[in-house]
Amino acid sequence: MKQTAPRSNYLGVGGWIWAGNYKLERYLYLLHRITGLGMLLFLTFHLTATTVFRIQGQEVWETTMALLSNPWLKAGEYLVAAAFVYHGMNGLRLILQEFGFLLGKPTPPIYPYKDALRKKRLWVVVMMVVIFILALVFLFDFIV
Amino acid sequence: MAEFNPEKITFKVQRYNPENGGAPHLEKFTVPFNKGMTVLDGLLYIKENIDSTLSFRASCRMGICGSCGMLVNNYPHLACHTQIEEFHSDKLTVRPLPNLSIIKDLVVDLTPMFSSHKQIKPYLIRGEAGMEDPNAEFAQSPQELNTFLQFAYCIKCGICLAACPTSASDRLFLGPQAMAQCYRYCADSRDQGQKERLPLVDTDHGVWRCHLAGACSEACPKGLDPALAIQLLKRQLAAEALGLGKRRPPSPVVPPIKESKPKVPYPDFTVKKEK
Known part of the structure; x- marks a missing residue:
């Protein structure tokens, strides 16, 4: 009989983005990763701009600053601030929940099934509202 | 909500035969719908009446054995545990579970x-x-x-x-x-x-x-x-x-019962013994 190795069906990093019709938390997970990477990217850029460009003298520094006051880049800066708020506050929720707080105790499964995250959905919603309010405050700060 | 009662359901099933090679592809099957039909019933109908080469795992048909996990309309379900009616759609896409290698059609390597x-x-x-x-x-x-x-x-x-x-x-x-x-x-x-x-x-x-x-x-x-x-x-x-938290001792062995409880006495005979 011909033997054939099973065909790999791992979704890879694409599986973070879309694997099926899942609900809220799986996409918060994705957003957490994206905001984390975005902030890392910003930090690299920020440190480069404030060190390498700065030591090249006042002229280079001022040109860079003029370039950065572009409204599109300002909007980008706001996105970094929003990402910071999301990553920080959602991270706080994750730290608490990953150590078993705000999740409740294991209970026997009774139909219709509801898992701990969904039973305590309120905490997630509260955190999202806090993030939204903070993001609005930051937006106000950017506009004014 | 309007009653879901289409005459036919279109199953799009992912096929992959390692011996023929080629990439996995979707194949269409039309299955008559009965009320109370599960996704597994549909697959069994296909295997019995349309294409006997279709491979999938199933055993108990009652959500106990865990053989028939598959991706139905982009969400993992047990095929036997899932009524077609749940989807409110006469089109179903059935694929093998992702993140596990495919052996053939819907059979994955666990x-x-x-x-x-x-x-x-x-x-x-x-x-x-x-x-x-x-x-x-x-x-x-x-x-x-x-x-x-x-x-x-x-x-x-x-x-x-x-x-x-x-x-x-x-x-x-x-x-x-x-x-x-x-x-x-x-x-x-x-x-x-x-x-x-x-x-x-x-x-x-x-x-x-x-x-x-x-x-x-x-x-x-x-x-x-x-x-x-x-x-x-x-x-x-x-x-x-x-170094936090309580340490519990493992539960002890229940000592064997030395004396059995006194037996309930038999009731007196209610029928008189024949002399």
Whole structure:
């Protein structure tokens, strides 16, 4: 009989983005990763701009600053601030929940099934509202 | 809501035959619909009447054996446990579970799941007394039972692995199934194997790789909560590292009953004995 190795069906990093019709938390997970990477990217850029460009003298520094006051880049800066708020506050929720707080105790499964995250959905919603309010405050700060 | 009663259902089933080569592709089948029909009924109809080469696993038809996990309309379901009516659509797309290798059509290779399940020692471990010569039972209260009972209902269908975004990108990840079973045995009051089991999940590819997407618990057809189990394992590991938390002694062996209760006396004969 011909033997054939099973065909790999791992979704890879694409599986973070879309694997099926899942609900809220799986996409918060994705957003957490994206905001984390975005902030890392910003930090690299920020440190480069404030060190390498700065030591090249006042002229280079001022040109860079003029370039950065572009409204599109300002909007980008706001996105970094929003990402910071999301990553920080959602991270706080994750730290608490990953150590078993705000999740409740294991209970026997009774139909219709509801898992701990969904039973305590309120905490997630509260955190999202806090993030939204903070993001609005930051937006106000950017506009004014 | 309007009653869902179409005459026919179009099944799009992912086909892949390793011997013919080629990429997996979707094949269309039209199946007559009856009320109360499950996805598995539809697949069985296809196999019996349309194309006998269609391969899928199924056994008990009642959500107990965990053979028929598959991706139905982009969500992992047990085919036998899922009514076609649930989807309110006369088109169904059936694919094999992702994050597991495909053997043929809808049959996936569950070997990685079973090997990580085996790896975490899914059995009771006792100290010196051992389990070699069991002559009595271990005492356990209903409260102690409830701490792990739901995790004992795992049917090993692989749906949590298909749902998990970490399993998608990390092949060495133990997976929600194995770690929930690790918690199930560590939380068992009769067990003493925490020292052997916890180091196995306290790794880069163990509990610390889980970032609480919660998809495993959401998708579990038996209502288990692997995400909660993994977070409780993290809690236990952190508490142990900090020297916090209570240590419970393993539950004692119930001593054999020495004297049996006095027997209920037989009632007197109500029929007079014949002389």
